[in-house]
Amino acid sequence: MNTELLGVIAQIVLLLVLSYPLGKHIAKVYKDGSDWMRFMAPVEKFMYKICGINPEEEMNWKVFLKSLLVINIFWFFWGMILLVLQGYLPLNPDGNAGQTPDQAFNTCISFMVNCNLQHYSGESGLTYFTQLFVIMLFQFITAATGMAAMAGVMKAMAAKTTQTIGNFWKYLVISCTRILFPMSLIVGLILILQGVPMGFDGKMKVATLEGAEQLVSQGPTAAIVPIKQLGTNGGGYFGVNSSHPLENPTYLTNMLECWSILIIPMAMIFALGFYLKRKKLAYSIFGVMLFAYLAGVCLNVYQEMNGNPKISEMTIDQRCGSMEGKETRIGAAATALWSVTTTVTSNGSVNGMHDSLTPLSGMVAMLNMQINTWFGGVGVGFLNYYTFLIIAVFISGLMVGRTPEFLGKKIEAREMKIATIVALAHPFVILFFTALSSYIYAHHPGIVEAEGGWLNNPGYHGFSEMLYEYTSSSANNGSGFEGLGDNTWFWNFTCGLALIISRYLPIIGQVAIAGLLAQKKFIPESAGTLKTDTGTFAVMTFCVIVIVAALSFFPALSLGPIAEYFSL
Incomplete structure (x- = not known):
C-alpha cells in the first residue's frame, strides 16, 4: 500500500482509539470532578478566590448565557487595545507596528469567537506580546467557552426536571486546567523535541x-501551536500556518498537529454518552459524524493524489498528484486529510494552500463548513448537531403521529422556532454576504480597485474564493482561499459581522433550547416513545442535515467549484 495512505489510516485509527478514553475523562471532569486531573483543584480554588467566584452556585440558562457574553465583551476590548498599541508594548524585538482599527476589529472578533480568521501575516502582523497575551490567551478562553456551553447543555439534558444548568465560570476554568492545558503541555513538549522554536529572540540570520x-522569524511558536490545534482555533503563528517548516517541521509533527485538531471534538461525543449514561445515543451521533468525515477524506485523498487531469496528460506519470500549494515533506494525501479534518471542525489551520485544492476537494472543504455539524469545534460541534437533532425529533414525531419527545421532554413550538432560526441563519449569513460581495465586484469596480482588486483569479474560482471566505467566517473556521485579497476595510468589516452573528446566535439558541427543555416535566419512556439512539433515527438526522443545510448551498456551489470541475 502507498505509504502516504498508511499515514492517513494510522492517524484515523489513533483518533478512534484515543477519543473514547478521553471522552470518559471529560465526562468525569464536568460531572463529579473525579477525573485524574483533580490534583489541579487547589489551583482552581485560588482562581475562584481572586475572581470572587462561587463555583458551587447554580445558574439558570439566562444567567449562564449572560456570564458567557459578558466575559466575551471584556476580552474584545482587551484585545482591541493591545492590538492597536502593540508597537509600543514590550516583547517586540522585530519592531512590528500596531494594527489598524479595522484590522484589529477583525482580528479581535475572529479570535474571540474561536474562528481565527487571519487577515494578517503572523510574523509581521503581531508581536510576541500580542501572540501570547491576545492570541494564545483567546485560544484557551474561547475554546473553554465552547466546552463550558456544552457542559451546561449536558447537565440540562441529564436532569429530569431542573431550573439550573451548572456554573459557567466553573466549567470555563476546569476546561482549561483539566483538559486544554495538560494536553497542550504534552503536545508542546513533543513539538519542541521535533525542532519547533520556543524563545523570545528576534529574527535570526541564516545563510x-x-x-x-x-x-527568519522565530519566537514562542511551540507554546501557541498546541492550543491552536487542540482548541480547534487554527490561527497560525506564521502567516502560512502549519505549512511553515518551523511550525510543522516533520511528518511526525504533521500527524500530531492534525490529530490534535479532531481528538477533543471526537471525545466530546463520547463524553456526552458517559455523562448522560446513554452510550447508544453517543454511538449513533458519532457514527453519523464519522461517516461524513470518512466520505470527505476518501474523496479529497483521491482527488489530490490524482491531481488535475489536464496536467497528468502532459506527464509520464499519469498519477503525479496535485502538488501545487503543498509541501513535499508532507505530501498530497496528508494535505488532503488535513483539509477535511480542519473543516469538519472549526479549526481552520492549513498545511497546504486550500486555494490550490482541486475543485471537488475545495467543494468538500466548503461543504463541511456549510453543514457545520460534523464534529465541529470543541463543545459547539455537538451543539450544532443538537439543533438538527431537535428538528429531526420534531419531524419524526409528526410522521408517526406522536408529540415529539427527546430524552423525556416534549419538543414544542418554542424550541422548534429557536432551532429553525439557528439552522437557517447559517446559510443566510453566508449567501447574503457572498451575494453582496459578488454584486459589488461586478457593478462597482471602483470600490474593488480602491481596495486592491480583491481577486487574483477570475471566473468560477474567483467566485469560490469569496464564497469560501464567508463560509469560513460563518463556520468559525478561519481557513481561506488565499487568492482573495482580504485585508481591506470591506472584508475586515463584513467578515467581522458574519463572525459575530454566526458565533453567538447559535450558542444563545442552543443553550436556550437546553434550558427550556430542562424546565419541563420529565416523561418516562414507554413502548410508543420514539427511539433516538437507533440506526434508523441516525439516518433520519443525517437526511435532515443534508436537506436543510447542504442543499441550501447547491446553487452557490454550482456557480463555483462544480462549474470549475466541469471546465477542466
Whole structure:
C-alpha cells in the first residue's frame, strides 16, 4: 500500500482509539470532578478566590448565557487595545507596528469567537506580546467557552426536571486546567523535541544555499501551536500556518498537529454518552459524524493524489498528484486529510494552500463548513448537531403521529422556532454576504480597485474564493482561499459581522433550547416513545442535515467549484 495512505489510516485509527478514553475523562471532569486531573483543584480554588467566584452556585440558562457574553465583551476590548498599541508594548524585538482599527476589529472578533480568521501575516502582523497575551490567551478562553456551553447543555439534558444548568465560570476554568492545558503541555513538549522554536529572540540570520543572508522569524511558536490545534482555533503563528517548516517541521509533527485538531471534538461525543449514561445515543451521533468525515477524506485523498487531469496528460506519470500549494515533506494525501479534518471542525489551520485544492476537494472543504455539524469545534460541534437533532425529533414525531419527545421532554413550538432560526441563519449569513460581495465586484469596480482588486483569479474560482471566505467566517473556521485579497476595510468589516452573528446566535439558541427543555416535566419512556439512539433515527438526522443545510448551498456551489470541475 502507498505509504502516504498508511499515514492517513494510522492517524484515523489513533483518533478512534484515543477519543473514547478521553471522552470518559471529560465526562468525569464536568460531572463529579473525579477525573485524574483533580490534583489541579487547589489551583482552581485560588482562581475562584481572586475572581470572587462561587463555583458551587447554580445558574439558570439566562444567567449562564449572560456570564458567557459578558466575559466575551471584556476580552474584545482587551484585545482591541493591545492590538492597536502593540508597537509600543514590550516583547517586540522585530519592531512590528500596531494594527489598524479595522484590522484589529477583525482580528479581535475572529479570535474571540474561536474562528481565527487571519487577515494578517503572523510574523509581521503581531508581536510576541500580542501572540501570547491576545492570541494564545483567546485560544484557551474561547475554546473553554465552547466546552463550558456544552457542559451546561449536558447537565440540562441529564436532569429530569431542573431550573439550573451548572456554573459557567466553573466549567470555563476546569476546561482549561483539566483538559486544554495538560494536553497542550504534552503536545508542546513533543513539538519542541521535533525542532519547533520556543524563545523570545528576534529574527535570526541564516545563510542560503546561494550564499546570501536571509532573516527568519522565530519566537514562542511551540507554546501557541498546541492550543491552536487542540482548541480547534487554527490561527497560525506564521502567516502560512502549519505549512511553515518551523511550525510543522516533520511528518511526525504533521500527524500530531492534525490529530490534535479532531481528538477533543471526537471525545466530546463520547463524553456526552458517559455523562448522560446513554452510550447508544453517543454511538449513533458519532457514527453519523464519522461517516461524513470518512466520505470527505476518501474523496479529497483521491482527488489530490490524482491531481488535475489536464496536467497528468502532459506527464509520464499519469498519477503525479496535485502538488501545487503543498509541501513535499508532507505530501498530497496528508494535505488532503488535513483539509477535511480542519473543516469538519472549526479549526481552520492549513498545511497546504486550500486555494490550490482541486475543485471537488475545495467543494468538500466548503461543504463541511456549510453543514457545520460534523464534529465541529470543541463543545459547539455537538451543539450544532443538537439543533438538527431537535428538528429531526420534531419531524419524526409528526410522521408517526406522536408529540415529539427527546430524552423525556416534549419538543414544542418554542424550541422548534429557536432551532429553525439557528439552522437557517447559517446559510443566510453566508449567501447574503457572498451575494453582496459578488454584486459589488461586478457593478462597482471602483470600490474593488480602491481596495486592491480583491481577486487574483477570475471566473468560477474567483467566485469560490469569496464564497469560501464567508463560509469560513460563518463556520468559525478561519481557513481561506488565499487568492482573495482580504485585508481591506470591506472584508475586515463584513467578515467581522458574519463572525459575530454566526458565533453567538447559535450558542444563545442552543443553550436556550437546553434550558427550556430542562424546565419541563420529565416523561418516562414507554413502548410508543420514539427511539433516538437507533440506526434508523441516525439516518433520519443525517437526511435532515443534508436537506436543510447542504442543499441550501447547491446553487452557490454550482456557480463555483462544480462549474470549475466541469471546465477542466
